[in-house]
Amino acid sequence: MTGHRTQNTDKKSPGSGFRALSSISRPVIIALWLALLFLPFKGIKAASILFAVLSTFIFLLRFLLDYIKPLKEKLHDARAHLTKRLRITSFQTEGASLIIRYLLLLFIISVPFFARDYFIDIAILAGIYIILAQGLNVVVGFAGLLNLGFVAFYAIGAYAYALLNTKLGLGFWTSLPLSVGLVTLSGFILAVPALRLRGDYLAIVTLGFGEIVRLVLNNWDSVTKGPNGIGGIEPPYLFGISLNGLSHYYYFILVFVALSVFIVRRVYVSRIGRAWVAIREDEIASSSIGINTTAYKLYAFAFGAFWAGVAGVLFAAKMRFVSPESFTFMESVLILCMVILGGLGSIPGVILGAIILVMLPEMLREIQLYRMLALGSGLVLLMIFRPQGLFRSSPLTRAVLRGGKGVSFRS
Amino acid sequence: MLELNNIHTSYGPVEALKGVSLKINQGEIVCLIGSNGAGKSTTLMTISGILKPRKGSISFMGDDIVKTPPHRIVEMGVSHVPEGRRIFPRLTVKENLEMGAYTRSSKLKVKSLKFKDQLDKVFELFPVLKEREKQMGGTLSGGEQQILAISRALMSEPKLLLLDEPSLGLAPIIVSKIFKAIKGINQDGVTILLVEQNAHAALNLSNRGYVLENGMIALHGMGEELLNNERVKKAYLGE
Structure with missing residues (x-):
């Protein structure tokens, strides 16, 4: 085999x-x-x-x-x-991997107790990028639609919360569904014209969309305050406590990350995920077996945008300041790199990819000038030696259903 | 069962079908032959809803399906095996078949067999697929891929099977095997519309045949009748 x-x-x-x-x-x-x-x-x-x-x-x-x-x-x-x-039963080997998993979980939970603030800060950023990369993974990895303007949804989410909070005085929990709803809607709106296109053409349209959103944010002074950005955004409150401290926010993000992994995985193994895989593999064949390709591509776009919106709101609440600078085309490329590095369509891979690409620039701060060079050559090496990404995704759900056991470094 | 009435389909300004009318009765094997570019595949794609006709009507079991979206047409019981097989190369044989059963979980679909039984039935019909169950679709030979494509279409329990050039690029001995299998599927109660370049084999298999020329039906008749027709002989059988 x-x-x-x-x-x-x-x-x-x-x-x-x-x-x-x-x-x-x-x-x-x-x-x-x-x-x-x-x-x-x-x-x-x-x-x-x-x-x-x-x-x-x-x-x-x-x-x-x-x-x-x-x-x-x-x-x-x-x-x-x-x-x-x-006579070690499979139950016992499974037990061993379960222990490893629990240890990992323990480590993740205990981070704020031993780590420096600097590290927690980066971990929070990594969490936000994991959610973003999950979203893009749905569009690019599952449904096979190349989206180069993904950062636009992230920006809309962040600005929606910033504006709702500073202009209308709405709290985090009221703004979250409103902002995410708005982002999902914008995902639908972009998808309707974009889905008539395929491959490179789709990529160009989404790229254009990303730039349009950034330029609007940059130039619509009366609402977005242009390049100055919006400051003074409130952090979220939970049971009357302001989630101001880093360790509080770390756990807050952790919950959202866990939620995103859980939901994306459940959707992936469902009928919808199966339709996405079929569309990615062959669009004509999938319409011939009775899959409504237009609808499912639309869902993929909107579902991906949904997570970008969540990440955007969390980003704005964490930074308490948003400006168009955070949503450039490079950001889209970075998120795409996370997905590709980890392995298109692989959930654990995408998580790892996001963590690596957030941590790496911090570690390479000494040789800051050559960061992009290192990233670029790293990706080239990856494409030569391991074109499927760090984690190989199995095209269908078999790996996910067995608790991710099939997805491994083994080849 | 299926009736096409004066169908016009175009690709942009180019009209590929210029008024095609044909009729298929329950339980028949009907073949559609014609040269390259005559509009055979276009006819199939129009029936399965991937292309929308500009004019004309298509009725399936009494329902007009011109405006029905393709996935709904599959649910109604029309399965299309597209030209060039188009299996999912990176999925295993079994996963390909599971994908074929996609419409089964929709509420509209009336099904007579459980998924497992339908799978067993297909494996019984084509034991080679059972052997290759865990193999990637892309690693199968051309003939096996064609068998897989037909089986995938059968997984949705169609009433009408549209086959687009099942003999494409296959050795004659494999073609005859596949044609035998088509006959078997038909005897199992599935009506078949077969599009073929291989006119001789197709006409031998079918009850009736239509000859398509430049987007119009040029001839139609019983299989044997067409085999002996001077015009068909000259144009397609090379005699």
Whole structure:
């Protein structure tokens, strides 16, 4: 079974052209290319050092991978053998993974007790991006519709809360459904004209939508205060307590993240999710088996926008300040990168992708100038070595239904 | 069962069907033959609602379905096996079949068998699919993919099956196997409209046939009648 799968992906992966090249020349070419990218920034000396380091590193990596593969298979066989001999039931192995999961949960819950404020702050940001990436994953990963203007929904959500709160004095809990409703509606409105288009054309229209929203926010001075942004937004209140402190807000976001993961997963394994998968795989075939493609594409857009709206409201409530600067095209690209990095259509993958891409810039703060370069080359390497993303998503629900067991690094 | 009356369908300004009328009775196998670009696939797509006709009427079991959206037409019992098979290559054989049963959970659909029984029935009809159950659709051979596409359409328990060139790109021996299977499906009570380039095999299989030329029905008659027709012989059978 595993043999079949690997073969299958090997055949499909865009990297297969590369595979024809010998295993020695390929790392050299990759390193050379990256070194050339580096050249204009650091000059010939640094570039050549980079080239030398990268070519040996990639070569070693490949060597290691080739070495590890049979080792892993052996290990797998040995484990199966051992399980058989010791009569470890699947219940027990499941118990082990359950323990790991509980430990992870414990870690997530206990973060505010040991972490510095700085870390909690980043964790909150990561939480907001997880919700955003989940939303985009619905549109791009599940339904296969490329949306390059996703940040527009995020912006509408954030501004809706900002305006409702500062102009009308509405509280968080009244504004949340209103703002999210508005965003969902705007998702529908964008989807109606956009769904006549496919592929690249759809991407361009959504890109345009994103820019229009940002420009409106930037120029509609009388309402949005233009580039100055809106300040003085209230944080949410819960049972009369203002969620002002970082650790409070951390748990608050955590609840929303858990909710988003739960709901997105439930929808994915439902009839709707199944229709999305069919549409992503082949639109004509899905209409021939009786799926209302227009309606389900519309749902995907609106459902994705819904989560962007939630994230936007949470963002505005956290920052207590919104300005058009936070909603540029780069933001859309960043969210898309999270989804692609983690693995299109994989829920755990998208969570990991969002965490990595939020944490990475913080860790690379020292070499700030080269952050985008590192991100770019990282994505290129990812596309070469693991085009399906960190987590491979199984096209259908089989993995999700079995508690995500099928979704793993195993290939 | 199905009746097309003076159907006109166009792609933008180009008119592909210029008044097609045809009739299919319950339990028949009817074939539609014609050369490339005659409008065979367009006719099927118009019936299944993917294309909307500019003029004319289509009635299925007494209901007018011209304005019915495609997914509703599937629910009514018309299954379309599109040209070029179009299975889901990244889903397993079983998942492909499950997808085919998509309309079964809708309330409108009247079903006689449980999902599991329908699946068993399809596996019985095509044991090769049972063997390949867990394999990705894309790894099947062309013939097996065609079988899968037909089976997927059968999963919705159709009353009328529209087949668009099931012999496309397959070796003659596989074609004859598939045609035998089509006959079997028909004997099981499913009415079949078959679109084919392979006129000889199609006419042999069918009760009746229509010949489509430039978007119009040029000839129609019993299968054997058409096989012996001079015009058909010259144009399609190469005699």
